[in-house]
Amino acid sequence: MWVCRALCGARTPTQLRRTLLPAWDRRRPAAASYSASAEPSRVRALVYEHHGDPAKVVELKNLELAAMGGSDVHVKMLAAPVNPADINMIQGNYGILPKLPAVGGNEGVGQVVAVGSSVTGVKPGDWVIPANAGLGTWRTEAVFSKEALIRVPNDIPLQSAATVGVNPCTAYRMLMDFEQLRPGDSVIQNASNSGVGQAVIQIAAALGLRTINVVRDRPDIQKLTDRLKKMGAEHVITEEELRKHEMKNFFKDVPRPRLALNCVGGKSSTELLRHLAPGGTMVTYGGMAKQPVIASVSLFIFKDVKLRGFWLSQWKKDHSPGEWTMASSPRVTQEGSAYEWLQK
């Protein structure tokens, strides 16, 4: 789902709720408190003053645009997605929480409108994305400090630019940092159709890695399988198939994965672990099932598997902004995708 186009297009709060929040509206009426200012200011934002159910706590507000300082950048937001982490942050269940009241949204792309006198490196017309989580991208425009932004090329698709900063970077780091993988090695992951999962498929394919992609079953599973294979997935299997005895034969032709990427937890992660090669690593980066990771004692004793975690925000804290640049990223050439940026 995209926020900024809905924000910019909607003329009234009711229109906005219709275009932006259809799923929430179906469940309960959206909150109805909006700025009472007779002269609405130019900036519209989705704001929450308390943590809780997004359907109850997020409100459309009119905000004043902050005054520009010498090291500030005035940005008009072009597109901003809604990610699971945005929801968790509003609920108050995330590793970092902004000071309240806060504008929702951690990702997005904006166009520079004006820059302060001491700003170099970005100019009006450039596209910028948040450097870190918590910027509050669900608004039509804002004044941000230069340090809060990273410039991206403005000749890639808008939606790719708006989503390049989190999921593809997470996928890349997880493929690079935990096991030394060589072309021909395999990687197994669950929630393979997620944003991160799709990035894993594309980057792994570019690195010559074979991916075993686990997804939840659905009526149109073949359509999903075809779509993921077109992106570079080698195998797409359902959670149910992964549990079957026949998986033993599957691993006669495919090397056992040394790396498993877990977005789900619960039973799904236990199954990933069961198929991991001895000494292999499972990296947990999401908990979509909201259930703990359970590993049998024998896996540790007889297979010496390693359980690790990854959080992009922590990785950024641990590495200097110079290391965040994509200079060392894979040269992935997906037509029309965000990865074109990685080549520049």
Ligand SMILES: NC(=O)c1ccc[n+]([C@@H]2O[C@H](COP(=O)([O-])OP(=O)(O)OC[C@H]3O[C@@H](n4cnc5c(N)ncnc54)[C@H](OP(=O)(O)O)[C@@H]3O)[C@@H](O)[C@H]2O)c1
């Ligand atoms: N650690 C990090 O640095 C980091 C970075 C980025 C993202 N993440 C996390 O990664 C996760 C995915 O993010 P995303 O943006 O890629 O999500 P997304 O594109 O919205 O995809 C969500 C995925 O979760 C699956 N899913 C949802 N509920 C599930 C359940 N109860 N059991 C099993 N699978 C379920 C969905 O499968 P269906 O299609 O079958 O519903 C889909 O594959 C989130 O938890 C996010 O917070 C972490």
